[in-house]
Amino acid sequence: MGMPQRPYHHGDLRAALLEGAERTLRDRGVAALSLRELARETGVSHAAPGRHFKDKQALLDALTLAGYERLAQTLAAADDPALPIEPRLTALARAYLGFAIENAELLELMFARKHDPEASARLTDAVDRSVGSFERLIADAQRRGEIVEGDVEQITLVAAASLHGLASFSASGMLTREEAYAGVAGHVHHLLCGLKPR
Amino acid sequence: MGMPQRPYHHGDLRAALLEGAERTLRDRGVAALSLRELARETGVSHAAPGRHFKDKQALLDALTLAGYERLAQTLAAADDPALPIEPRLTALARAYLGFAIENAELLELMFARKHDPEASARLTDAVDRSVGSFERLIADAQRRGEIVEGDVEQITLVAAASLHGLASFSASGMLTREEAYAGVAGHVHHLLCGLKPR
């Protein structure tokens, strides 16, 4: 009879689903994410999401991809190549830690090892752009003699592992957010100077 | 009519369920773990597990606890206090990395932040015993002057974070098992000596 509440076609259902999914992920965790509930919240039928994501896993893969793209952007924005190594790395570490804390559930998804191989082409690309910020920093610092010589990839791995470990501890609740933030500078210092006495 | 295939009471259903659950977890991941299927495999009715675990989460919590106990034992066995700091820490790192690779799904569960607060008393204890191996190592090394002075907990955190990051990268497939093992010694060396030139 009256005006249709909503037009038959949504307009941009895919984006709306991703947005809703990310909200639920952040608020209530990946276990609470249901395609049917998501469809209900978005105001479409329970089968509509299937037109845009063949699978629940496909939705999770899309969230993961978006997560890496946001991470890469966050890191790139936080990197100031003009700074000396220690403050520069500290800033980058703080940015990564912030992302990890604000997106703990998403990060867990990003580190899960069960993504559809079909999605992994663009995914690998997004991962590389995230790691790229660290790799650039290491390569620059080596050129300036601020960092020991050696294979860039391995040294990047050491630095990234150290920061990811810290982030992982924070995200999993072993450290409070405040403890983690307060410890970043000291953490980076120990990473750069080592644990042996100098 | 005939002999009952199995006696009405299982004998030690709880242990059998945990064992089966751990196998499924290792083989097919936490997402594939279903109480009903587990009951089927164990040869009991679909409601029997409920007598021993009030919840699916309670089962996961029990797996987590067992995981930390096994980890603590693995680390304690791998620690040789007689060794100098670098080989000692390398051995411990190798043990942790091995655990992480062999029990990737379990480790993910152990680092999830959604455990029932009721279970967290014994859990905290088991976590402490795992971290204890690293803390002892750091404290010993400080006493011998092999490690820079400073708050033991923070330095332990730096070391543990570095190794956990490496383990996490391996477990999530960003590094192959071989790459990870091959890089352990170098990783520990960089951790101890720092990234700045000396």
Next chain:
DNA sequence: AACCCAATGTAGGCAGCGCCAACAATGCTG
């Protein structure tokens, strides 16, 4: 301008899931 068709939505159904309540067998304890 009319038509067709691919894209995108809906409706309904299926098997499996976690959880719950009611009932049955068991074996420990008096």
Next chain:
DNA sequence: CAGCATTGTTGGCGCTGCCTACATTGGGTT
């Protein structure tokens, strides 16, 4: 040996992901 807490079974509820069949729509072709 009687009673009862423990531990098992059966059945059922509402939810889920996924599938198939059908409905609506708007853009591209003629």
